[in-house]
Amino acid sequence: MFFLGVNLPDNKVVSIALTSIFGVGRTTGSRICNQLLIHPQCRLKDLPEDKVTQLSTLLNGMTIETELRKQIADNISKMVQIGCYRGLRHKAGLPVHGQRTRTNGQTAKKLNKSRLSIGE
Amino acid sequence: MHASKTALRSVWKGPFFTPMPAAPADGSGVMTMSRASTILPSHVGRKFMVHNGKEYLPVLVTEQMVNRKLGEFAMTRKVYVFKADKKK
Numbered sequence: 657m658f659f660l661g662v663n664l665p666d667n668k669v670v671s672i673a674l675t676s677i678f679g680v681g682r683t684t685g686s687r688i689c690n691q692l693l694i695h696p697q698c699r700l701k702d703l704p705e706d707k708v709t710q711l712s713t714l715l716n717g718m719t720i721e722t723e724l725r726k727q728i729a730d731n732i733s734k735m736v737q738i739g740c741y742r743g744l745r746h747k748a749g750l751p752v753h754g755q756r757t758r759t760n761g762q763t764a765k766k767l768n769k770s771r772l773s774i775g776e
Numbered sequence: 777m778h779a780s781k782t783a784l785r786s787v788w789k790g791p792f793f794t795p796m797p798a799a800p801a802d803g804s805g806v807m808t809m810s811r812a813s814t815i816l817p818s819h820v821g822r823k824f825m826v827h828n829g830k831e832y833l834p835v836l837v838t839e840q841m842v843n844r845k846l847g848e849f850a851m852t853r854k855v856y857v858f859k860a861d862k863k864k
Binding site for chain 1: 838840841844847848849851855
């Protein structure tokens with residue numbers, strides 16, 4: 657089933673299926689299900705039509721996917737632009753929260769530079 | 777995102793800052809060692825010389841820097857650069 661350009665797995669429980677959306681985790685997923693009175697064991701393929709429309713309107717109002725990615729990139733580029741410590745660490749591709757860099761720090765090296773602009 | 781949440785301070789205390797003297801007439805910045813001091817909206821456009829543990833670095837305050845700390849803009853570490861190879 658397609659929502660906002662994301663393919664959700666039909667065979668999974670709704671709250672879990674929703675986590676394939678960037679910006680929706682387990683907590684948000686189950687919260688959405690509670691809000692729309694979807695049974696916790698209901699699979700996405702068994703979801704009735706009216707719930708599907710409710711779900712899509714709810715998801716439309718949330719900051720997810722591209723919008724969220726853009727927001728994150730904006731926040732980081734703001735820090736880079738004013739030249740504060742966190743911005744420089746992002747730019748250099750090093751850990752931002754004071755972790756060690758003698759060893760480890762590979763996640764930051766992998767991700768931080770790519771977070772400067774939108775995209776994976 | 778993350779840091780702004782962890783750096784939360786009780787609202788009733790207000791932001792931490794040290795009162796800064798008026799800018800010197802010759803245009804040089806105010807020398808300060810108070811790196812933890814919050815940048816206030818009234819500081820926009822001013823220049824500070826912030827201590828990094830060794831020397832005083834110039835920090836020109838812009839509007840986006842408000843609510844951050846002075847120390848965030850004066851680096852304490854020197855970036856290590858590899859020496860260029862002599863022979864090529």
